[in-house]
Amino acid sequence: MAYRVLELIADGLKIEPRDALSKLLRDENSDSCFRLNHYPPCPELEALSGRNLVGFGEHTDPQIISVLRSNNTSGLQICLKDGTWVSVPPDESSFFINVGDALQVMTNERLRSVKHRVLANTQKSRVSMIYFGGPPLNENIVPLTSLMGKQEESLYKEFTWSEYKTSAYKSRLADYRLGLFEKIPSTNQ
Numbered sequence: 001m002a003y004r005v006l007e008l009i010a011d012g013l014k015i016e017p018r019d020a021l022s023k024l025l026r027d028e029n030s031d032s033c034f035r036l037n038h039y040p041p042c043p044e045l046e047a048l049s050g051r052n053l054v055g056f057g058e059h060t061d062p063q064i065i066s067v068l069r070s071n072n073t074s075g076l077q078i079c080l081k082d083g084t085w086v087s088v089p090p091d092e093s094s095f096f097i098n099v100g101d102a103l104q105v106m107t108n109e110r111l112r113s114v115k116h117r118v119l120a121n122t123q124k125s126r127v128s129m130i131y132f133g134g135p136p137l138n139e140n141i142v143p144l145t146s147l148m149g150k151q152e153e154s155l156y157k158e159f160t161w162s163e164y165k166t167s168a169y170k171s172r173l174a175d176y177r178l179g180l181f182e183k184i185p186s187t188n189q
């Protein structure tokens with residue numbers, strides 16, 4: 001499914017060839033992974049603090065694309081440009097697709113990786129599983145040439161996926177981790 005979504009994105013952005021993105025996931029050295037998260041219900045903790053309890057802190061996914069499936073328990077939220085958090089309705093029959101940081105760079109910000117977090121549910125347990133599609137470690141993460149306008153320059157310094165991973169793991173989860181690689185520091189958080 002991730003391959004197909006990336007090919008549809010390529011069509012939409014007129015990226016050629018249309019497998020320019022999906023081939024990075026298909027590559028036998030692709031650095032993709034699968035994560036299973038379990039958030040047990042915590043009624044007493046919420047009563048104690050009287051506030052939202054964070055189950056998974058805010059962050060963007062570093063890879064190219066994430067495909068998430070969850071049970072029917074709410075918790076996932078995305079952050080809008082103005083900083084408001086919006087809940088993603090849980091639906092055990094749907095997939096939730098997230099753009100990763102690498103795709104933000106490869107599309108020179110035509111697509112953005114969106115900050116998200118998970119709040120713990122007081123009553124029900126949440127289970128989610130996510131496929132993170134990443135490129136091979138030695139892949140240069142740069143805007144795709146077929147997408148760039150004539151005078152357009154990359155908004156980012158060149159780096160490999162391995163360099164980005166190393167830098168991301170050194171940072172805190174909530175940091176705007178692409179900031180270190182921007183040519184002109186932005187106000188993105």
Ligand SMILES: O=C(O)CCC(=O)C(=O)O
Pocket residue numbers: 035037056061068070076116117118127128130
């Ligand atoms: O559990 C969820 O719904 C999302 C978890 C998440 O964002 C992640 O594992 O990167």
Ligand SMILES: [Fe+2]
Pocket residue numbers: 059060061116
């Ligand atoms: Fe995530």
